Structures are given as C-alpha cells and as structure tokens.
Amino acid sequence: MARDAVAEIKARLDIVDVVGGYVTLQRAGRGHRTLCPFHSEKTPSFNVSQDKQAWYCFGCQEGGDMFTFVQKVEHADFRAALEMLAEKAGVELEAEAQSGERRGAARRRKRTLEINARAAAFFEHVLWSSPAGEDGRTLLAARGVDEGRARTFGIGFAPAGGGGEDALSRYLKERAGATADEIVDAGVAHHARGGRLRDRFRHRLVFPIREERGEVIAFGARALGDDVPKYLNSPETSVYHKGSALFGIDLARAAMHDRRVALIVEGYFDVMAAHVAGVPNVVASSGTALTREQAKVLSRHADSVVLCFDGDEAGRAAASRA
Ligand SMILES: [Zn+2]
Incomplete structure (x- = not known):
C-alpha cells in the first residue's frame, strides 16, 4: 500500500524539483549539480539525474531517490518523508496508512x-x-x-x-x-x-x-x-515551535549554502540591518542562546555558525560547529 503511494508520488514529482526546493541546482551536461548539502566542499560533487530520478554525491559516496534525499535533508524517518512528499504531490495516503489522529493534526x-x-x-x-x-x-x-x-x-x-x-x-x-x-x-x-x-x-x-x-x-x-x-x-502552535524557529531562514538559505557559514543575531532588526549591509546569510534566534533544534536546522545549510549577540557581554562572538 505504501509502495503504491511511493510509485504515485514518484510519477507526479520530479526529483529535480524536490532537491531544488532545498538547494540551488545548476545544469551540468545531462544532469544537475550543486555543492553537497551533506558535506562541506568547495567544488560541487552532488549530482542529480533527471533521467534516473536519482541523486549521488561523489564526496559522500552516497545516493538514492527523492525519498532518501528528503529523509536525509529533513532528518526524518521514511514515514515522515512519505507524508511530506505525498502532500507536495497531492497524493492522498490511504486511510489505514494514516491514523485519524494524524490526519486531524495534518489538517x-x-x-x-x-x-x-x-x-x-x-x-x-x-x-x-x-x-x-x-x-x-x-x-x-x-x-x-x-x-x-x-x-x-x-x-x-x-x-x-x-x-x-x-x-x-x-x-x-x-x-x-x-x-x-x-x-x-x-x-x-x-x-x-x-x-x-x-x-x-x-x-x-x-x-x-x-x-x-x-x-x-x-x-x-x-x-x-x-x-x-x-x-x-505567537504562542507554540501546531506549526510553531519556538526552539527550532529562526527568523530570516527563508531569505538566508541560499547565501548560507553559498558561504557555508550562518551568522546568528538576536533580533529582527539586526537581520534586516545585515541584509542592508550586504550580509544575507543571517538569521535571528529570537533569544540569547542557540538551541539544539536551531543548530540542527542550520546544520542542513552551513558548516559553522557565528553568534553575533550584543547585550550583556558586548561584542561577544563565539563560533562553533553547527
Ligand atoms: Zn556529499
């Protein structure tokens, strides 16, 4: 049953669009190429083949289909990846595959x-x-x-x-x-x-x-x-978990991939000021500490984070692995 859903999702979605939702792909010959989102590198060795509907990284020596990609990039299990891709594809998962409770939560x-x-x-x-x-x-x-x-x-x-x-x-x-x-x-x-x-x-x-x-x-x-x-x-809701949210992540994503570094500032105005100054790889943690969940989100886009908080310890800057 899940197998049918997988086939239907694969028929409706193109791996180039799925992967392209996370990283910026460049055409290279018959395929697409980009810097690998899973390891740090200067020259792109992450390849996506539209013909084969598959990805492969020569650096990681790892590859797979759109499901393994989403699992890896979202740090999700197969079930969660299936639900995400089913929603993107507009494929209704069969009733027994999704409990009523889960359906209600998704709605x-x-x-x-x-x-x-x-x-x-x-x-x-x-x-x-x-x-x-x-x-x-x-x-x-x-x-x-x-x-x-x-x-x-x-x-x-x-x-x-x-x-x-x-x-x-x-x-x-x-x-x-x-x-x-x-x-x-x-x-x-x-x-x-x-x-x-x-x-x-x-x-x-x-x-x-x-x-x-x-x-x-x-x-x-x-x-x-x-x-x-x-x-x-906002209070915590079904879609908002303060501990993992990062203001500006949608606008910083491409620049973080490019530069492999994420700058963390404290407030919303700091993020906008950084953009004005030509520094787009910036997000705000909306607090004075970076949570484990926020670090996990950033690790998908950058190799290191630099905390740029002012306040009590003026000018304190700490760098750590994301
Ligand atoms: Zn890689």
Missing part, C-alpha cells in the same frame, strides 16, 4: 498555515495602505528600513483593533472563513468574555516568522513606545 497544521498567511497579508496591508499603519511606517523609517526591504521580510502592522480589539479576528472570520477555534489555534487571538475573540497583537509592528520554504509559522511583534512586553510572540 490543523494546514489550516493554521493558511490563517497565518491571511493574517500576514492583513498586517502588511494595514502597514502600507491604512492610516492605522502610520506609527509602524514611522518606526521602520527611524530604523532605516525602506519599504522594499520591509516587504521582502513581509513586515506588517497590527492595528489597535478598535473597540472590540478584534480587527484581525473579524477579518479572518469574514474574509478567510475562519472559525473562532481555528483563529485561536493559529495563535493570533484568544477567547475573551462574551464569546468574543481578542486579537493577540494590537498596535504593534509585526514580523512574520517563516520556515525554510517561506511559510509563515508565527509572528513576532514589537510594541511601539513603552508598551510591555516590548516583544510579543
């Missing part, structure tokens, strides 16, 4: 990602196209971030929300067909008295936290003025 994750995407679009619209976004535009300008740069990062603004403090929740219900529970599951609002929803982020500059392929998994929101807390994040 919830998908819905949360959809709601996050709609919320991000709402915040961005408020920032650039509404009078309510003026404070956000002023803060960005004061920090030297122009509109083009801000749009690259998807920066937005959460309005105060009006009397009900529920501007986003109303938008998601009316325009995205979201239910109250789905909105709360996504972490962008919570239940308030009288069956109402109250937006989590109000009168804040909002930074979408995206995963490697650019899907919005959470938000970090900075208060204006002296409101506390200064930074407020």
Whole structure:
C-alpha cells in the first residue's frame, strides 16, 4: 500500500524539483549539480539525474531517490518523508496508512498555515495602505528600513483593533472563513468574555516568522513606545515551535549554502540591518542562546555558525560547529 503511494508520488514529482526546493541546482551536461548539502566542499560533487530520478554525491559516496534525499535533508524517518512528499504531490495516503489522529493534526497544521498567511497579508496591508499603519511606517523609517526591504521580510502592522480589539479576528472570520477555534489555534487571538475573540497583537509592528520554504509559522511583534512586553510572540502552535524557529531562514538559505557559514543575531532588526549591509546569510534566534533544534536546522545549510549577540557581554562572538 505504501509502495503504491511511493510509485504515485514518484510519477507526479520530479526529483529535480524536490532537491531544488532545498538547494540551488545548476545544469551540468545531462544532469544537475550543486555543492553537497551533506558535506562541506568547495567544488560541487552532488549530482542529480533527471533521467534516473536519482541523486549521488561523489564526496559522500552516497545516493538514492527523492525519498532518501528528503529523509536525509529533513532528518526524518521514511514515514515522515512519505507524508511530506505525498502532500507536495497531492497524493492522498490511504486511510489505514494514516491514523485519524494524524490526519486531524495534518489538517490543523494546514489550516493554521493558511490563517497565518491571511493574517500576514492583513498586517502588511494595514502597514502600507491604512492610516492605522502610520506609527509602524514611522518606526521602520527611524530604523532605516525602506519599504522594499520591509516587504521582502513581509513586515506588517497590527492595528489597535478598535473597540472590540478584534480587527484581525473579524477579518479572518469574514474574509478567510475562519472559525473562532481555528483563529485561536493559529495563535493570533484568544477567547475573551462574551464569546468574543481578542486579537493577540494590537498596535504593534509585526514580523512574520517563516520556515525554510517561506511559510509563515508565527509572528513576532514589537510594541511601539513603552508598551510591555516590548516583544510579543505567537504562542507554540501546531506549526510553531519556538526552539527550532529562526527568523530570516527563508531569505538566508541560499547565501548560507553559498558561504557555508550562518551568522546568528538576536533580533529582527539586526537581520534586516545585515541584509542592508550586504550580509544575507543571517538569521535571528529570537533569544540569547542557540538551541539544539536551531543548530540542527542550520546544520542542513552551513558548516559553522557565528553568534553575533550584543547585550550583556558586548561584542561577544563565539563560533562553533553547527
Ligand atoms: Zn556529499
């Protein structure tokens, strides 16, 4: 049964697209080539053959099909790789292969990602196209971030929300067909008295936290003025695990592959400042330490990480193997 799904997925997906979702492939003769994502090297020895639908690294002396590639690059077992590729291919895994609980969880994750995407679009619209976004535009300008740069990062603004403090929740219900529970599951609002929803982020500059392929998994929101807390994040949800998320990873990925080094900074503005300075291989850990999970994510893209945190120990920089 799993075998049929494997065959169907292989028929629908091209290994060049699957691998190309993680690394930048260059045409080389009849195949494609790139620097190996699994070992450190200066000249590309990682090959992908479209004809054979296979990959092989002459450095690692290892190869396989799209399933072994995804298992290796995602540090996933076969089952997890199967589910990821099935979703990408639009192949429905048979009922007995996926328990009802797993199906429910997958549906919830998908819905949360959809709601996050709609919320991000709402915040961005408020920032650039509404009078309510003026404070956000002023803060960005004061920090030297122009509109083009801000749009690259998807920066937005959460309005105060009006009397009900529920501007986003109303938008998601009316325009995205979201239910109250789905909105709360996504972490962008919570239940308030009288069956109402109250937006989590109000009168804040909002930074979408995206995963490697650019899907919005959470938000970090900075208060204006002296409101506390200064930074407020989404709670842990079905798609957001604070310990493994890295702000800017989607934009830093290619440069990290290129330079094999990842720079870690503390805050969202530090990442944008690095991009302005022409240093794109930068992510923010949103904390003062790099977690084991974050290091694991980075190890897929770089050989070493450099921590560039200021704060208590000014200018402290530590380098370690990712
Ligand atoms: Zn290799």
